[in-house]
Amino acid sequence: MVMDLFKLGGFKRRANRGGASITNTFNGQTPGGLLSVPMYQEHMRDLFKDRFRKDSRSIMKEAFQGDPDVSAAVNAYLTVSNTDMLVSVHDEQGNLDREGYAVLQQIIRRLTVQSDFSAFQLKPSLRLLAAEMRYMILLRGGVANELVFDRTLAPSEIRQVDLATVRWKEPKPGQYKPVQIPAGGVGEIPLDIPTFFVSFFRRDPTSIYTNSHFVSAINTIAARQQVINDLYRIMYVTGFPRIDIKVLEDVVRQSAPADVQADADKMANWARSKLQEIAKSFGSLRVDQAFIHWDSVEASIINDDNPGVGIDISKVIDVLNAQNQAALKVMSTIIGRGESGVNTASVEARIFSMNADEINEPVADNLSRLFTFALMMQGRANYAVVRFRKAELRPSLELENHMTMRQSRLLSLLSLGLINDDEFHMEMFGRHRPDDAPALAGTGFMTVSSTTTDTSAEESGNALDRSLTPEGSAVANSKMVKKS
Numbered sequence: 001m002v003m004d005l006f007k008l009g010g011f012k013r014r015a016n017r018g019g020a021s022i023t024n025t026f027n028g029q030t031p032g033g034l035l036s037v038p039m040y041q042e043h044m045r046d047l048f049k050d051r052f053r054k055d056s057r058s059i060m061k062e063a064f065q066g067d068p069d070v071s072a073a074v075n076a077y078l079t080v081s082n083t084d085m086l087v088s089v090h091d092e093q094g095n096l097d098r099e100g101y102a103v104l105q106q107i108i109r110r111l112t113v114q115s116d117f118s119a120f121q122l123k124p125s126l127r128l129l130a131a132e133m134r135y136m137i138l139l140r141g142g143v144a145n146e147l148v149f150d151r152t153l154a155p156s157e158i159r160q161v162d163l164a165t166v167r168w169k170e171p172k173p174g175q176y177k178p179v180q181i182p183a184g185g186v187g188e189i190p191l192d193i194p195t196f197f198v199s200f201f202r203r204d205p206t207s208i209y210t211n212s213h214f215v216s217a218i219n220t221i222a223a224r225q226q227v228i229n230d231l232y233r234i235m236y237v238t239g240f241p242r243i244d245i246k247v248l249e250d251v252v253r254q255s256a257p258a259d260v261q262a263d264a265d266k267m268a269n270w271a272r273s274k275l276q277e278i279a280k281s282f283g284s285l286r287v288d289q290a291f292i293h294w295d296s297v298e299a300s301i302i303n304d305d306n307p308g309v310g311i312d313i314s315k316v317i318d319v320l321n322a323q324n325q326a327a328l329k330v331m332s333t334i335i336g337r338g339e340s341g342v343n344t345a346s347v348e349a350r351i352f353s354m355n356a357d358e359i360n361e362p363v364a365d366n367l368s369r370l371f372t373f374a375l376m377m378q379g380r381a382n383y384a385v386v387r388f389r390k391a392e393l394r395p396s397l398e399l400e401n402h403m404t405m406r407q408s409r410l411l412s413l414l415s416l417g418l419i420n421d422d423e424f425h426m427e428m429f430g431r432h433r434p435d436d437a438p439a440l441a442g443t444g445f446m447t448v449s450s451t452t453t454d455t456s457a458e459e460s461g462n463a464l465d466r467s468l469t470p471e472g473s474a475v476a477n478s479k480m481v482k483k484s
Helices: 002-009 056-066 068-081 098-112 126-140 215-239 249-254 258-262 264-283 314-327 342-377 400-416 421-429 450-460 463-467 474-483
Strands: 085-090 142-149 155-161 166-172 175-180 196-200 242-247 297-302 383-388
Touching: 056 068, 056 126, 056 215, 068 126, 068 215, 068 314, 068 342, 085 098, 085 126, 085 342, 098 126, 098 155, 098 342, 126 142, 126 155, 126 342, 142 342, 155 342, 196 342, 215 314, 242 264, 249 264, 258 264, 342 383, 400 421
Parallel strands: none
Antiparallel strands: 085 383, 142 155, 142 196, 166 175, 242 297
16 A cells, blocks of 8 residues: 555655664764753853854854854744644645545644653654744745655654754755765765655745845854954953052062162062062952052052043944844844834734745645655655744734624625635634534625615614604605604
8 A cells, every 4th residue: 555655656765663864962972872961151152253263153153052142033033923824624625625634633632742651751742843844944044844754654653854964965956865964974865765855945046055034144143253252351450440459569668678778689589579569468368358558559440531422432343233223134123132122013014024924834834745645655645734824913803803703704705605614714723623513605694784774773763863864855755654
C-alpha cells in the first residue's frame, strides 16, 4: 500500500523511518548523547569585536538574545503574529471535505499530543510549533521542516531544521537539491526526500540562500555599541566630579628623617612611599566616609561646576537609534521610543501588524504542504490549506460589536446559500460544522419580509409614527384613510 502511494505521488525516495535530518543540538559523539550546557555569557560579548571573526548568521543568533533592540523587535514580531491558525481540507474540486478534515485532525493530534506516558516526550503544541517556525524565519530568512515517521509509517514528529546547516545543489537550471552539513563540516546528509519542506521569507530571487530579516542591523548595532563604550569611558574619566589630591613635596621632604634627607635615593623612595600610602588611603575611601589628612595633602574636586557640560551624545544616539529601527523593520512605538502622539502611534501599530502578518505566510505554506503529504500517506486525495487570522491589536471586548456585525453578514450569506455550513463555521470558529449541528445553508432562515413590517407600522397609527410622517404625503393619506 505504501509503495503504491509513493508511485502514485511520483516520489522517488521513501522517507527514512526516524527522519533523515539532524538538529543543531544533536551530538552523536558523547555517551548517551549528553548535551553540553551553554556558557550563558551573552552579557560579556561585544558585537563590535565579534563581527570581525564571525559570520552574520552567528552574530544574529547572539543578537537575538543579547542586543536590546533586536530582542525587543523579535519579541514584538512573535507576539503580534501569534494569531489563531485555521486549517481546512479540500477535495480535488476545491470544496471543503469533512471526512478529510477529520483524518487531518487525527494526524495533528498524533503530532502534537503526547499519548505514551511511559517515557518523557517533548511534543510541542501546534501553536508552539508555529511560534518556533516564526522564530526561525526571523533568524534565518526561511523555515525548513521534516515530517518524521515512526516504524509503523505513521507521522510522529515535525522536526525543525536550521537552514544555516543546509547547502544547495543545482544539477539543472532551477532544480535545487538540499543537503545538510553536520557540525564540523564532515560529510553530508541528503535531504532530497518527499518529507522535507522549505519555505522562504522574501528571498532574493537571484540566490537560493537566505539571510536573516534583521541582518542589515549588524553594522548599526556595532556602531552604536562603539559609541556607548566610548561614552562609558568618557563618563568614567571626565563625566562626573573627581577628587584631586595634591601632595606638598616640600612638607613631605621636611618631615623625612635626617638620614633620609641626606641621601637622594632614600629621599626619592621616601617620597614615593608616601604617595602610595596617600593613594591607598584615598582609593579605599567610601563616599560616606570623611577624608582625614595632614597639612601636607590638599584635596579638591575636578570639574565640580558642570561635569557633563562637554558631553552631548544624545544627538548621536538618536541617529543610531533611527538607523537601528529602520534596519529592524520596526516602528518606534513598538520598541518604546514613540514621541509623535497618539495618531502617529496608531498608524505605526497598524503598519507593524501588517508586517507581522507577513511572517505567517511561509509558516502557512510549509504546514499546508506538510499536512497535504500526511493526508496522501493516509490514501486521501485531499489537500490541506493553512492560514492565520490577521493580527488585531484591539482588545477582544472592543471588537465584540465588529464580530457581531461580521457574524450577521456571514449568517445572511449562509441563509442565501452563498456559503455552506462548513465555510461559515470555519470563518467563525476555525473548524468544520459539528455533526450534530443543523445544516442551514440556503434555507432562508434570515429572510425577513420588509413589507410586513411596514404594513404593521402603518396600521398601528401611533403618535410617534404620525409625527415622523410628512403631512400631505401618500403614506400619511393612506394612514388617515385607515384611521378613519
